Amino acid sequence: MxxxxxxxxxxxxxxxxxxxxxxxxxxxxxxxxxxxxxxxxxxxxxxxxxxxxxxxxxxxxxxxxxxxxxxxxxxxxxxxxxxxxxxxxxxxxxxxxxxxxxxxxxxxxxxxxxxxxxxxxxxxxxxxxxxxxxxxxxxxxxxxxxxxxxxxxxxxxxxxxxxxxxxxxxxxxxxxxxxxxxxxxxxxxxxxxxxxxxxxxxxxxxxxxxxxxxxxxxxxxxxxxxxxxxxxxxxxxxLRTLYESAQALGQGLDLAAVEEKVLDIVGRLAPYDLVSLFLWDNVGQVLRAVSGLPKGNDLEGRHFRLGEGLIGEVADRRTVEVVQHPEGGTPSAGESGWQALPSKVIAPMATEEGLVGVLVLGSSHPGCYTEEHVRLLTIFASQAGAALSRALRYQETRQMAITDSKTGVYNYRFFYERLIDEIRRHEARDKPFSLIFVDVDYLKGINDRFGHQIGDEVLIQIATLIKENVRTTDEVARYGGEEFVVLLPGAGGDEALAVGERIRRSVEAHDFSSSLAYGPARVTVTAGVATYPEHATQPDELIFRADEAMYSGKHRGRNRVSLYTGVTALPESGPA
Missing domain, CATH: 1.10.1760 (Arp2/3 complex 21 kDa subunit ARPC3)
Incomplete structure (x- = not known):
């Protein structure tokens, strides 16, 4: 053997x-x-x-x-x-x-x-x-x-x-x-x-x-x-490290940057072979692993409910847990991955408002974590909790400022800023991009027959269907009323046309009545496509071209996707 x-x-x-x-x-x-x-x-x-x-x-x-x-x-x-x-x-x-x-x-x-x-x-x-x-x-x-x-x-x-x-x-x-x-x-x-x-x-x-x-x-x-x-x-x-960590954490509001600083500072406070940062998802009522080292560790992508496993128990009790097999000892039978590490510290991060998350450290060295390590990590977890809470509130506030409250996609003002950014990026990289203008067919009739509440629910479902049929790099925004726009970086006209057709078919095949107490079973959309710089070189001009292509489809019977062709007088510039 x-x-x-x-x-x-x-x-x-x-x-x-x-x-x-x-x-x-x-x-x-x-x-x-x-x-x-x-x-x-x-x-x-x-x-x-x-x-x-x-x-x-x-x-x-x-x-x-x-x-x-x-x-x-x-x-x-x-x-x-x-x-x-x-x-x-x-x-x-x-x-x-x-x-x-x-x-x-x-x-x-x-x-x-x-x-x-x-x-x-x-x-x-x-x-x-x-x-x-x-x-x-x-x-x-x-x-x-x-x-x-x-x-x-x-x-x-x-x-x-x-x-x-x-x-x-x-x-x-x-x-x-x-x-x-x-x-x-x-x-x-x-x-x-x-x-x-x-x-x-x-x-x-x-x-x-x-x-x-x-x-x-x-x-x-x-x-x-x-x-x-x-x-x-x-x-x-x-004390100097804790003071410097408080200073560093207090300077940023970008959530990803704060998470990176937390992992960096932890390495100066205690040794580890694995560290993972969990944040509390108040909507899903779970702790989600958002970052950690090394990349690809077995806690990456995991989530725990309150009271579930050691991590969930620590979050529920809000007290630090130290698990140490003595030097020369071995983990319990059946333990694997991070659980098999002989030394672990799980520290809750909380503020007066409630739970923020959990910080998990693990070491392959038996008896690794001393009372000093635990004391420092406890203090730091409080600092990190406050900094992450501020960053999360800032992110939520910023998200509210750029999100359409009804449909959950981006609002028009944010979309217009992204459109300008994409034009600048094109000037540097010389890559085309396209715009899809989507209009819900006969939404006024739905509002008149079933009420505006049902009409709003239809808009929410359509917004979800649009997001499901575009790439993660694409931007979906509500233009206003029953109209949506989709920004497709790097996509030419043919590719954007295919995406628009995929959205149209998805909406056409969707049974809207299945999730409504009453309302329409079928809804359709009409979409227009314009490409930068082939069809326009200015943001308002590109929006107008895509809108014109959409109206071309309306005139030809609705429930179709059209690529811009022809020349038309332009409206005045500026966001709506």
Whole structure:
């Protein structure tokens, strides 16, 4: 049986975690008699002090995107010199387990980290012995060289074991992110902690255990101050990002531009492999995915009702939801696509007026989203909700200004502006375009017989039929009364004539009475076609030519489409 790369990784990931964890802890158990012998020689009290120092070093670490900067090696190194590799591994492992007792890492990851810390100490110890090092408080040149080799091997093994784990869990990640960036920060950490560990050994040899502990306490306080400064700088960057995001979102009213800004800013607040923006459709009463990254993600085009699925539930409750499989954990059976991502944040966007939408982030990194990420995304979701709400109101207002309230198509004023724009575009690209003028046959008779309400319903249905029979790039507008116009960019006379004929046949075949309590069963239209620049070079002239072609069809019996021919005096210019 052959396994795919994904299936192989699925098997290797837990196997690797377990193998490293078990092998490392087994090595600790194997060296236990030797370690107990060192306690008899050096005293348990000193070991317990170093154990406490190991725990404190974990509490003073500075978290990074991959791992953390910690004082732990400054404790491991003197413990190794004084008590041997078994005790050094115990200090590292116990310090890690107690120091991280309150986080959300799974037991598999804690087993792996415990094992890899122990393995790292034992492998570095072998290199130390091979270099001629001895566990002596005398720090001669040969001993310093051996300690330097111990440090380099410790760094290399630790980096390799953790890097291989990240590679298995994130095969799509670049080598720079997995190996390069962490190596830079870890290297800086060892450049600081290795000399500090040597200083602890020196102070211990001169002033004893309490003097060494005092030096560590000073270093611990300095690390706490650095951690606080780092934290304050991080908070300052967060506040600056939120301020800049509020400024950026407050400057635009174009909905598409605001959506793009929201996705751009989210990437600066939290990592993601997938982000999707849902907006609330008040008419359809659903949340619709309007934009997202990467393009073509499995949330694209999806919609959810309130309470439907995780996204609908978040929108209904209006509270942020964080879903995190612990590091080393796996998604539930049956989950796929975005649901299978081990880390997800779903944040509602709302204003005092109501729900605006939902922001969805997902990451392939287990345990990716920290409390800081969630806090920032919660604040930003409120900002984004307000900006999107303004853009939506602006779009609705603008749409009302350019839309015919009765039929839902564009009004004449907007159409006239588009016609002028199309003429300018033709001058730049030298492409023709055509105009169809559509008139409903005998609408006055329908109004007189059935009432204006039925006549209005007929106009609405005809407007819908026209839109269904043109391209998405074509513009449909109500000219006035029972007349409609259609602008067809890039279409010549023959093509426009075919479109007009398609509209005519669609209207003729439509059963209007099926959706009316009473009224006409059949209605027809007459249409005229004119092409720019073949028939006219000015907007009013083109409208007049199409209108004249339409009236030509009226004179010939109605329910037909005609292409403009002939020369006629023109009316005065200007929109109606």
């Amino acid at each position: 052959r396994f795919s790369g994904k299936q192989t990784r699925t098997i290797l990931k837990p196997a690797y975690l377990a193998a490293v964890g078990i092998l490392g802890l087994a090595s600790m158990v194997n060296t236990l008699p030797q370690t107990l012998g060192e306690f008899d020689r050096m005293g348990v009290w000193g070991f317990l002090v170093f154990m406490a120092m190991g725990i404190l070093s974990e509490w003073a670490n500075v978290p990074l995107a991959r791992g953390a900067m910690s004082l732990s090696f400054a404790v491991v190194l003197p413990t190794f010199v004084l008590y041997g590799p078994g005790a050094a591994a115990a200090v590292e492992v116990v310090g890690y387990l107690i120091g991280t007792a309150g986080d959300n890492r799974g037991w598999r990851v804690k087993l792996f980290n415990s094992g890899q810390y122990a393995l790292t100490v034992f492998i570095a110890s072998l290199a130390f012995q091979a270099a001629g090092g001895t566990r002596s408080l005398s720090l001669g040149l040969s001993q310093l060289i051996a300690i330097a080799i111990f440090t380099v091997v410790y760094f290399a093994v630790n980096h390799a074991l953790v890097g291989l784990w990240f590679t298995l869990y994130n095969p799509e990640e670049s080598a720079l992110v997995i190996w390069g960036e962490p190596a830079k920060w870890e290297g800086l950490t060892y450049l600081i902690t290795a000399p500090l560990g040597l200083a602890v050994v020196t102070i211990y040899s001169v002033g004893g255990l309490m003097a060494a502990a005092a030096l560590f306490i000073v270093s611990f306080v300095a690390a706490l101050i650095f951690r606080l400064a780092f934290r304050l700088d991080h908070l300052n960057q967060e």
